[in-house]
Amino acid sequence: MWGFYFDQLMNSMPMFYKGMGMTVAVSALSLVGGTVIGTIAGILRSNRGTFLSRILSLYVDFMRGTPFLVQLFIIFFILPEFGLQMEAFTAAVVSLTIYAGSYICEIVSAAIQAVPPGQEEACRSLGHTRSQAMRLVILPQALRMALPALVGQYVLLIKDSSIVSVIGLTDITRAGWLTVQRVPEGIMVFGLVGLLYFAVCYPLIQLSNILEKKFSTGDMKL
């Protein structure tokens, strides 16, 4: 019985490989996009009290306060109403990027604020401009501190990318969903799905733990 289903599962392995490729592609693209948006937004937001930082905190609150599934629906279903038709892949990458950007914005702005203000004051008194102080002194330290949290966020991003399967993108989760329609062995099929995600996420979680240990001892005590 199980042997029969196992053969069928083996037959759908090519779909799982393709799904893995899709999950990695979507996550990698939005990871890069989210980091760029999040870092820029984080720098702007670390300047508390300005108009821009208030707007950014609305953005962060909206993204943190609503489920990613709803955000995906908003982008996939509402934007076409305004004439902005998007393919499922583009919609997935765009929504994941904006979503990840908000969390990375929080991480980066918290890290920037954790750099002692004396650092900036010292820079300024040496005649550096504000942007030089940010670029040469504060950001390198802040990003180092933020690194463990960033890697942790990337794990969340990869896991959340499973939700884009609902708009028809054949990622790992959808490969499982399609397979389970033909092979009615949910435990086996989604066991495999879990295994594939585990293979991607577990090493990253360990990396985040290692980075945390490395940066929380010794030289990062400012």
Place this chain on the structure above:
Amino acid sequence: MLEYFNFRIIWEYMPLFMDGLYQTVWISLVGIIGSLIVGMIACSCRISGIRILSAPAVVFIEVIRSTPLLAQLYFLYFGLPSLGIQVSELTTGIVALSVNSGAYVAEILRAGIKGIPGGQVEAAMGQGFNVYQRFFYILLPQALANTLPTMLGQAIVLVKDSAVLSLISVMELTRAGQILNSERFMPSEAFLTVAALYLLVYYVLKGLSKFYQMRMMRFRSA
């Protein structure tokens, strides 16, 4: 923008949205209680120092944290029937949420327990408390109190995660939006209203977390 919205439709579907909101809040409450139970058991096993208890707990926590909730939900949804267990979608969803969030709660509790001074345990041992009493009377209450803000953050995550239950057709807030969208083809009205209602819950929980943090700070400084 405002004249673009069809408020009449939103009003007409208000009972549906309110029912969805009620279901989401109810599912989340049950899920939070479930995840606290799962988390306490997993955490107590993990820190017990008894290998046959701690090893499975570590595997459980790492596997859950390395795989997406959606894959876990499908694992139960398609897997339970093939084991001959027939339960409703709602039960499946709540179990998936509790188990998923439980792994995170276990880690939060463990961090909270780590922060408790060792003298507490020594004093309890000196009083003749056994392992069980030390965990449930000394460590757990303090860890729960210390980690309450983090727990509220986890509650926010759980409320948002409950949106994926709509994908196995559990009637909750996101599902209410999907119903309006499929009946009237009005994605903006449907999903922006849903987003607003999630934000409502988010701001309540965020406010609670801030309030408690402030109280805790005053308590500590006094």
